[in-house]
Amino acid sequence: MNETLARITINSETRHVKDLSLHQKHLRFKCLRCAIFCCRLGGPWLTGRDIERIKQAGYDMKDFLEPALKSKFKGLPIMRGSLKNKEDGSCVFLKFDAEKNRCECLIYDFRPVLCRLYPFDFGWISLNTIVLKFIPCCRGLNNPDGELVDEEFITNYLLDSVLDLMI
Numbered sequence: 786m787n788e789t790l791a792r793i794t795i796n797s798e799t800r801h802v803k804d805l806s807l808h809q810k811h812l813r814f815k816c817l818r819c820a821i822f823c824c825r826l827g828g829p830w831l832t833g834r835d836i837e838r839i840k841q842a843g844y845d846m847k848d849f850l851e852p853a854l855k856s857k858f859k860g861l862p863i864m865r866g867s868l869k870n871k872e873d874g875s876c877v878f879l880k881f882d883a884e885k886n887r888c889e890c891l892i893y894d895f896r897p898v899l900c901r902l903y904p905f906d907f908g909w910i911s912l913n914t915i916v917l918k919f920i921p922c923c924r925g926l927n928n929p930d931g932e933l934v935d936e937e938f939i940t941n942y943l944l945d946s947v948l949d950l951m952i
């Protein structure tokens with residue numbers, strides 16, 4: 786399967802999209818809040834802004850931040866560490882909610898930018914051009930009840946996260 790969703794060029798001064806070409810026309814997405822893949826795979830990496838947001842939500846850095854050598858984040862120099870994981874590999878903020886009978890993110894409104902972006906991801910082609918991809922194992926993809934992942938979806942839901950990581 787071709788996992789490329791779109792190619793995007795940004796004007797780095799205005800932070801506006803100069804060009805967006807969509808490679809997938811029929812992809813749909815709705816998060817099922819299953820917390821199966823995104824919250825149990827280790828990490829995620831954190832930007833300085835992520836760390837500040839989580840601190841402002843009342844959490845102590847020593848309880849959630851796993852510092853890492855800068856060399857680990859060569860591809861994304863904006864990263865400052867990662868979220869701690871529990872022994873089973875799940876995120877430290879993933880908690881079972883007995884009433885809902887499912888796991889919930891304790892910091893959903895303040896979650897890191899990579900969590901907001903998931904199941905989408907990107908790679909650089911040049912300084913201001915990226916390829917936006919999707920991670921096919923996520924159960925929310927190709928959900929018939931999901932929203933069409935088109936230019937509007939990318940602009941409304943993904944672009945801020947991408948810009949947070951790019952610029």
Ligand code: SF4
Pocket residue numbers: 815816817818819820821822823824903904923924925926
């Ligand atoms: S992003 Fe995907 S894997 Fe993560 S909770 Fe939503 S549906 Fe599940």
Ligand code: SF4
Pocket residue numbers: 823824825828829868876877878879889890891892893896897900
């Ligand atoms: S911060 Fe929340 S959304 Fe992100 S990995 Fe942890 S539990 Fe999942």
